[in-house]
Amino acid sequence: MRMITFLLVGLIVHVVFFLSIFDIYFTSPLVHGMTPHATPQAPPSSRLVLVVADGLRADSFFTLLPNGSSRAPYLRSVIEEKGTWGVSHTRVPTESRPGHVALIAGFYEDVSAVAKGWKENPVEFDSVFNETRHTWCWGSPDILPMFAKGASGDHVYTHTYPAEEEDFASTDASRLDTWVFTQVKSFFQSAKSNASLRANLLQDENVFFLHLLGIDTNGHAHRPMSQEYLDNIGLVDTGVAELVSMVEDFFGHDGRTAYVFTSDHGMTNWGSHGAGHPSETLTPLVAWGAGVHNARRATGPQPYSDGFLQDWKLEHLQRVDVNQADIAPLMASLIGVPFPLNSVGILPLLYLNNSEHFKAESMYTNAIQVLEQYKIKMTQKKETTMPFLFTPFEHLTESKQSQFINTARILIQLEKYEDAMALCRTLIARALEGLAYYHTYDxxxxxxxxxxxxxxxxxxxxxxxxxxxxxxxxxxxxxxxxxxxxxxxxxxxxxxxxxxxxxxxxxxxxxxxxxxxxxxxxxxxxxxxxxxxxxxxxxxSLPLWKCFGYFVLVSFGIELLVASFFHRAMLTVGLAVLSLWPFLSGLFGKAKFRSLSWCLGCLCLAAFPLMPVVGREPNVHLVTFAGVLSLFTSACYLWSSRPRTTMHLSDRQQFVSQLLHVAVCAYVPSLTHSSLQQKQGLPLLNQVISWSTLASSMIVPLLSSTRLFQRLLSIFLSLTATYLLLSTGSEALFPPVLAWLMFVWINIEQEAMLAQGVSGRQELSTIDFSANIDIAKLRQLKLDDIRRSYFFVFFIITAFFGTGNIASINSFDPASVYCFLTVFNPFLMGGLMMWKVVIPFIIVMCTFETIQVATQLSSRRTTAAG
Structure with missing residues (x-):
């Protein structure tokens, strides 16, 4: 009873520690209660068309074809003749939801809000759509609903296709974009005969939003260098050209429509996104129409040293880069709606083609809007902090706020617009610093x-x-x-x-x-x-020299583990050092074969931290080879214990069936890959095998013998079968190599126990962990248990960083789950990828528990030693 209480308290304490991470680092930055602010000057546009090409990389869009032509000729002509262009810099995580929130609401969504709901609006925030008179949206059911549900009133209208259409195995994902353009055409056609709809369309402060998912889907399925991805860019370009012509015809070429074309995130060469690689964070931005500057020639060296201008053949045109959140205030300024209340974007003035007075007033409005958030945040923190403990943000005290505002207002009245705009930029920068200061105050x-x-x-x-x-x-x-x-x-x-x-x-x-x-x-x-x-x-009474040695070695080992969080290659160094353990400890003379196996296993495992976490090209042949290696490893397990192992008929039948199951799972990824390459979709049989394998991996090991050897073997085969189905290349080799090393570790620890004079060693095949434990045979803790605990921690971290980690889940690549599903489902796909990361953990944990039993140490005594 006391042990159960201890474990429950420990669980509660660790849950509290885990949840504290979200309160300390991932709390929502949003505040409420601000007053909306709009530019008092008349806006240059009556309506705005926002086109977001999901997953479009900047280089894929701007780079010319070998013959000097563009794969997006219409938008290229806009850049060169009648628009302003640049690069929109996104932030991590480079995913669709936070990218669209930054574009349309002007702030960068925190992790906890993303985790609460992908399609919903889990936290209340303002957006450009919410401030408009009407907004019509067409596109993905994963993106549009959160802005409709987050809007006050009923003026955001969404038109989405079924979620089943987002299939990475589809023959042509560009049909998603074709659907959007077709729906928009039908919408404007119907408006000609619908008087009430036409009246709404002719009003000011309207937005039309087209979310185009085809490029992103083709990039995931075929990679950004594929013909499908590149052809999809051309389809989008043609669709935008037809859209502009249709909109201009409907509104009688009144010159009151502004257009913004951009992307929510890019994509890596291997078809993933989520991290911070330039291919993911650099997206195109093209704006033209009412209120936007025409193309301007560069009058001197441009302030960009990334080399892209020369590669894109655009060095003769002025490039204007922005942060992704800056697009929201730009859109609000163009159509004259209040800036989104939660926006932290800074209005990019170089895109605006208007009077200096309008620009100064817009910057002033932008500054007041950001300052309002700062004031609310400061007031909240001041009210919840004792006066003698409250330390205000010294760069923007209440007196300095008044000074900034009054000075900016006076400068505008004196028509010193440049000075006013510079002062407003300073005020915005100070307010953003203050927001961060109070957000992290506690x-x-x-x-x-x-x-x-x-x-x-x-x-x-x-x-x-x-x-x-x-x-x-x-x-x-x-x-x-x-x-x-x-x-x-x-x-x-x-x-x-x-x-x-x-x-x-x-x-x-x-x-x-x-x-x-x-x-x-x-x-x-x-x-x-x-x-x-x-x-x-x-x-x-303790061996002081041995204590000191352990202290030095463990201290060095802990430093090495800390370094591995920043440099994965440090795990390779650690494994190389661990490979020498039998030789340095004197075990080599007593167990030569196992010592050599340990050394070889460590060196083989040491190769994996040197491999990239993401970015591997799919290689299903390696997955098949990993299956063969797993079968060979299992056979070696059985052969090494053959003289001492007597399997019952039922255990032997289960063992053979699991071996056959692993062989099937090794072939399924190859069959699935071939089917998808031929654009025949995911075979139903493969999907059934995959899901049944996942379900059975939780149950089948429980049906195996309670003898330690048989249970370990059953767990390994069940987990390996699932891991093979979730693999796309070399990472599939990790579990069999890790499992082989773990098996050797178990055996060599028994030799180490004998070397210490602890008698009564039992063979793994004879240990029944369901039997009652003889307390008299359990030993006390020894210094060597510190080493075992360190090995456990080291292998846990190796399991985490060996082939992947949370970062690899963040860099979303759905190819790993194609054996299970190809229709986009972020939480289900994320859950499967998380299980893939956890599988090596389970192998290491089962090994450590086995070592406790094999070395006659109660598991109650060892958890804390680690």
């Missing part, structure tokens, strides 16, 4: 609370382990003589003080958890702290 305080709680929990676990599982000289200590009621009074006093402090500051409920959790943890530490005295008293 970060240090919360971080200290969480660190204090984490250190307290770690200290308590270490003390409990030492007390329960180490032979120490028991002696009364000073701390042990402190009355328990004094510790209780101290804890209660601290609890009351912290609670009152948080109540006065009107802190959120989660703050109480983070700040109060350390109190009971440190109370428990102080109650058990006498064990430290016992440890010091026992120190003379």
């Amino acid at each position: 970060r240090f305080f919360l971080g200290c609370s969480v660190v204090l709680g984490f250190v307290g929990w770690t200290s308590y676990v270490v003390l409990v382990i030492l007390k329960t599982h180490a032979n120490l000289n028991r002696n009364p200590s000073v701390l042990q003589q402190i009355p328990s009621h004094a510790l209780v009074r101290l804890s209660l006093s601290l609890t009351v003080v912290i609670t009152v402090f948080l109540l006065i500051q009107r802190s959120p409920v989660t703050y109480y958890v983070y700040c109060l959790l350390p109190v009971p943890l440190w109370y428990s530490v102080l109650k058990e702290s006498g064990i430290l005295t016992d440890l010091f008293r026992s120190a003379p």
Whole structure:
């Protein structure tokens, strides 16, 4: 019962630590209660057409064909004759949802909001669409609904195709864009005979939004260098040309329509996006029409040294780059609607073709809109912080705010527009700095609370382990003589003080958890702290040279693990060092074959951290080879234990069926890849095999024998079958290599145990973990268990960074899940890719648990040692 309580408390503590990450680093930056602000000058446009080509790379769009022509001739003519162009710089994560939020709402969405819902609007935010009179949208059901549901009133109208159309295995994904253009044509045709619709269209402050998903889908399915992707760009260009002609005809060529063409994100050469590679963050931006400058020749060297101008043959035209969030205030300024309340974009004046007065007023409005957010944020933080603890943002105090505003207003009245615009840019920069300052105001305080709680929990676990599982000289200590009621009074006093402090500051409920959790943890530490005295008293009886050696080696190893978070190649260095362990420890002379196997396994595994996490070209032949290697590894497991293993008939049948299952799963990716290349879609049989394999991998190991060897083998084969289906290339080789090394680790640890004089070694094939444990045979902790715990942590991190990590999920490449589904489903696809990352973890954890049993150490004693 005590052990269950300990585990439950530990689980709760770690859940709190995990959730604290979101409160400290990923809280929403949005504030509410601002007043909308619009430019008082008459806008140059009555309506705006926004076209977003999802997944379009800047270089794919701007680069000319070998014969000197453009694959987007109409938009190229706009750039050269009647529009302003540049590069829109996106932010990580380069995904469709945050990209569109930045484009249309003007702010960069936080991670927690993205996680709450892909198609919904999980947090209230303002957008350009919300501020318009009417907005009509056509496109993907994954993007449009969140802006309609986030709008006040009922003036955002969406037209979407069925979600099933977003199929990466479709014969021609460009039909998604054709659908959009066809629907827009039908819409304007029907408006000619629909009086009420025509009246709405002729009003000012309208937006037409076309979301084109074909390029992104073709890029995922065929890669951005494919003919399908490049031809889709031409189709979009033709569609935009026809759209402009149709819109101009409908409105009688009144010259009051503005056009913006851009993309939400780019795409890597291997068909993924989500990270920060330039191919993902550089997207095209072309604006033309009412209120937008015509093409201007560059009058001197342009402030861009990336070399793209020469590659794109556009060095003679002025290039105007923006941050993605800057497009929202640009659109708002063109049609005269209030700037989105949550926008942090800065109006790109070089796109505007209007009077200096209009530009100055627009910049002033932009500055006031951003300043409003800053003032709300500052007021909120001031109201929830004690006056003597509140430290205002010194660069934008209330007096400096008034000074900025008054000076800018006076400069506009004096017609010193350039000076006014420069001052407004400074005010915006200061306000954005202040927003970041107040947004992270509590970060240090919360971080200290969480660190204090984490250190307290770690200290308590270490003390409990030492007390329960180490032979120490028991002696009364000073701390042990402190009355328990004094510790209780101290804890209660601290609890009351912290609670009152948080109540006065009107802190959120989660703050109480983070700040109060350390109190009971440190109370428990102080109650058990006498064990430290016992440890010091026992120190003379310990092998000091060995303790010192372990301390130095573990310290070096921890530094190496920390470095591996920044440089994956450090894991290769660590594995190379670990390969020498049997030779340095003297185990080589007692187990030569296993020592050589350990060395070879470490060196083979060391190759994987040197491979790219993303960017691998698909190679289904390697997946098939990985399946063969898994079968060979399993056979070696069985052969190495053959003299000692007696399998029951049912176990043998299950083992053979699992081997056949792995062989089938090794062939399914090749069959799926071939079918998709021939544009025949995902075969139903392959899909059934894949999903049934995933489901059975959770159940089949539970049906195997409770003997350790058979259960481990069953787990490995089940997980390997699933991993093969989720693989596209060399990463499929990782599980069999890792599993081979783990199997050798189990056996060599038994040899190390014998070398230490611990008798009673049992063969893995004879250990039944379901049997009652003989407590008398369990041993106490030894210094060597520190090494085992370090090995465990090292292999866990290797499993995480070996072939992929959270970053590889962020760099979304659906090719890994094509055996399961090809229709776009972000959460289901993300879940499958997360399971792929977790599989090596499970292999390592099962191995470590096996080592505890094989070395006659209770698993209760080892968790904390790691």
